[in-house]
Amino acid sequence: MRDTVPSDAILERLLSLHPKVIDLTLDRVERLLARLGHPERAVPPVVHVAGTNGKGSTIAMIRAGLEAAGERVHVYTSPHLARFHERIRVAGRLIEEPALAALLEECEQVNGAEPITFFEITTAAAFLAFARAPADRLLLEVGLGGRLDATNVIARPALTVITPVSIDHQQYLGETLAEIAGEKAGILKPGVPCVVGPQPDAARAVIEARAAAVGAPLSIHGQDWMARAERGRLVFEDGAGLLDLDLPNLPGPHQIDNAGAALAALRQLGHDEAACAAAVSRAEWPARMQRLKSGPLVARLPAGVELWLDGGHNASAGEAIAAVLDAMAAKGSPPVPVHLVVGMIDTKAAEDFLRPLAGRVGRVATVTIPATPAAIPAGRLAERARSAGHDAIAAESLHAALDHVLAAHDGTTGAPARVLICGSLYLAGQVLTENG
Structure with missing residues (x-):
């Protein structure tokens, strides 16, 4: 029987498959996914989340709300803090070492010596994990940008979310806020609703223009929903009415906006006040204050x-x-x-x-x-x-x-x-x- 190779050793090998850590394009990951039988087409309904700040916190709150409502939830986030396993949560649990090692080896063997970035090949492994385990929802965080990110192979997600956009990663996404917002807005899909968190005017204009071009209905902060702290409570309001909830479990005034986006997403997905209350009171996300x-x-x-x-x-x-x-x-x-x-x-x-x-x-x-x-x-x-x-x-x-x-x-x-x-x-x- 062949000895099991630890996932850390496989991950180290995968780093050598491409000379650049980041090289934004979809060609390589699409090629590998095709060879793997297109696992990205067999995952549960996807909530795809892009943005500069607040992606992880927003996903943590959406996950808390979905799980409180009884849903089994896959989650893909990056980067990890202590162990790579943190990136892949399968039906509520961090992926186990034997499963991760086997998936990475499978992707490595199928890819062969073809150039592919570390993020691309590990994203393919995550899609394999998600396709092979039953769940009700996949929360999918963009790694960098959106338009050419390896996660942007999902043809029709159930919902997209764009958290606040700001200047970051200019060497990959563009020097101006409008250019960066254009990359984030690349996750918008025809007919797929998008929750838009608070945005600078320049970013919002780009997102709105892209949504109009592809036919993606928007639910925009300050226009279709709002969230604010009031007398020690979180007040959220949208077309379905008002929610009076506990303040977010995650500390900081900025978490009010993240909670608002998470609540707007949960309402778009048809969840009730109990799920929304759990979203803000039960979410945990390390290394954020x-x-x-x-x-x-x-x-x-x-x-x-x-x-x-x-x-x-x-x-x-x-x-x-x-x-x-x-x-x-x-x-x-x-x-x-x-x-x-x-x-x-x-x-x-x-x-x-x-x-x-x-x-x-x-x-x-x-x-x-x-x-x-x-x-x-x-x-x-x-x-x-x-x-x-x-x-x-x-x-x-x-x-x-x-x-x-x-x-x-x-x-x-x-x-x-x-x-x-x-x-x-x-x-x-x-x-x-x-x-x-």
Whole structure:
């Protein structure tokens, strides 16, 4: 009997099949899917989600609502934080190692030596998993952009969703907001309704023009539905009426908009108030303003110090984090000091991410994300942080960074403080792994 090859070893091999990590086109994935018998045509009804920010949180809330209504739900998201298995959830459960390894090997053998990117071939493996297991719905997150993303092989989804679009990944999607929105709007399909989250005017105009061109009916934030926080509650309203719900379980004012998109999607899919209530109260999504409450990293902090984690990495994410910090400060008297540990990769505009946080935090320490070739060196990132208005130093490690930002903290008194580790999902994944 042949020994089972671990999925990590197969994934490592798959990285060598194409010289580029990202190369947007549908030709390669369509070729492989055809050889595999078109599993993408045998998956359950699809909710396809694109956007710059909030995709994962929105999907987490839709999933919570669907599962509360008794549906079995497949989910495909990226990137993962600690283990690749996080990307593929089959009928509510993370894919198991033997199944993942077998699917990856099958795709590798069928593909042969043909060039194909890592994301394309692993997306094909996910479609195989979803086609072979019964479920009621597939929640499918776009990897990058939309129009030429490997997930955009679904000819007719049940519903599409476009969360807020902002400037990010310009080297792949275009320099302007309109160009980027055009790529996101590439998931729109004739006759398939689309829920559109809050958008800048330029992005919304492009989405509306594309929808008109292909004949996709839109349900637009501020026009067809709205969501707002009011007196400690979440108020959602659309053509079917008003919902008065708990505030989202996921922290931050920006989660109001994400919840609104999720609720609009659930209503489009025919679900009732009970499913909508579960969507906002039961959703979980790690590394999105997540407080770490136990583990080795938490244990080494002085009494009274909270440890928070966020993987956001662009200007909009910086603004969202700033809003969360403002909301936290409004509840504290006196305000609790906040310190940052930051690591980023070099495809991101560090100054744009960090600038909204200036004036809201105390000490800042930068780190080089370990084992990440694209990581910005800590010294260079500290320079960028200083240009964005922070008094930042470079640290040799995560532990050294924590020590620096808390050096002035009096740990003997139990005085409160918060440390936020942020700037990259790669860093967030390593933090979660190290913290157990």
